Amino acid sequence: MKTTSIAEETFRAINAHVNKSCAVFNEDELALFNSLLEVRKVKKKTFLLQQGEICDFEAYISKGCVRSYFINENGSEVILQFGIEDWWVSDIASFHEQQPSNQFIETLEDCELLVLTVSSKEELLRQIPKFERFFRLMVQRNLTSLQHRLMNTISLTAEEKYLDFSKRYPAIAQRVPQLQIASYLGMSAEFLSKVRTRLSKKTL
Numbered sequence: 038m039k040t041t042s043i044a045e046e047t048f049r050a051i052n053a054h055v056n057k058s059c060a061v062f063n064e065d066e067l068a069l070f071n072s073l074l075e076v077r078k079v080k081k082k083t084f085l086l087q088q089g090e091i092c093d094f095e096a097y098i099s100k101g102c103v104r105s106y107f108i109n110e111n112g113s114e115v116i117l118q119f120g121i122e123d124w125w126v127s128d129i130a131s132f133h134e135q136q137p138s139n140q141f142i143e144t145l146e147d148c149e150l151l152v153l154t155v156s157s158k159e160e161l162l163r164q165i166p167k168f169e170r171f172f173r174l175m176v177q178r179n180l181t182s183l184q185h186r187l188m189n190t191i192s193l194t195a196e197e198k199y200l201d202f203s204k205r206y207p208a209i210a211q212r213v214p215q216l217q218i219a220s221y222l223g224m225s226a227e228f229l230s231k232v233r234t235r236l237s238k239k240t241l
Contacts, residue, residue: 047099048074051151054097054123059171066165073157077150085126085150086142092131094152098124101148102212105140106220116221119145119209125175126150145213190223195232198222 051074052067062070077096079085085103086092103120105128117140120126131138132155153161161168189198202222203210210218219229 047076047149047151050099050123051097055171058174059167061167061170062165066167069164070161070168073153073161075152075154075157077148077152079144079148079150081144081147083144083148084141085144086128086131086138086140088139088141089137090131091135092128092138092142093154095125095127095129095132095158096150096152098122098126099149099151101144101146101150102209103142103144103148104213104217105142107140114220116217119206119213119217119221121208121212129176129179145217195222195224195228196236198224199229199232199236 048071052062052071055067055070056062074097079101085094085096086105088107098120100122103126105117105120105126106114107117109115118126126142128138128140128142130136131140135155189201193201199218199222202218215229215233216226219226222229224232
């Protein structure tokens with residue numbers, strides 16, 4: 038069992054996360070789930086995945102903050118997603134299809150991750166098929182979030198995009214550089230600075 042290598046509260050957190058999403062697992066099932074998780078403690082500014090590699094993990098973030106991004110045709114970084122505590126991070130397409138990724142996943146802070154590999158996830162689903170529903174619901178939530186972001190990109194002004202981001206993800210807004218928030222919102226850092234200045238004047 039890998040549970041001896043990490044504080045019990047970390048496993049309690051992921052177990053609570055799992056049962057909050059899909060409350061169907063008993064103690065024995067959660068114990069098996071925990072035994073299949075690999076604990077990874079990763080330093081800040083470490084690449085978990087680089088473009089061209091095949092993603093071999095789905096990772097629950099117990100501690101820390103990460104980002105996923107790609108490099109566009111102009112050589113600029115485009116932020117796809119941030120992840121903080123109680124979130125999962127992966128390149129789902131690369132993980133499930135076992136094809137090279139077009140993404141980078143990098144830690145923005147020192148992180149503690151609980152990781153399922155392809156083989157350990159297959160073993161989990163073989164022994165506890167009910168976990169398939171948990172992962173299906175997680176994908177559905179990700180798709181809902183992606184749809185929300187797409188609609189915002191099409192329909193909202195720059196100020197509205199920033200306000201929505203700050204409201205939906207206040208912890209992230211306080212922890213990541215404005216340059217990266219700007220990239221996530223599809224604008225330059227200079228333009229985001231102007232947006233923030235206009236908003237601050239409106240609140241005076």
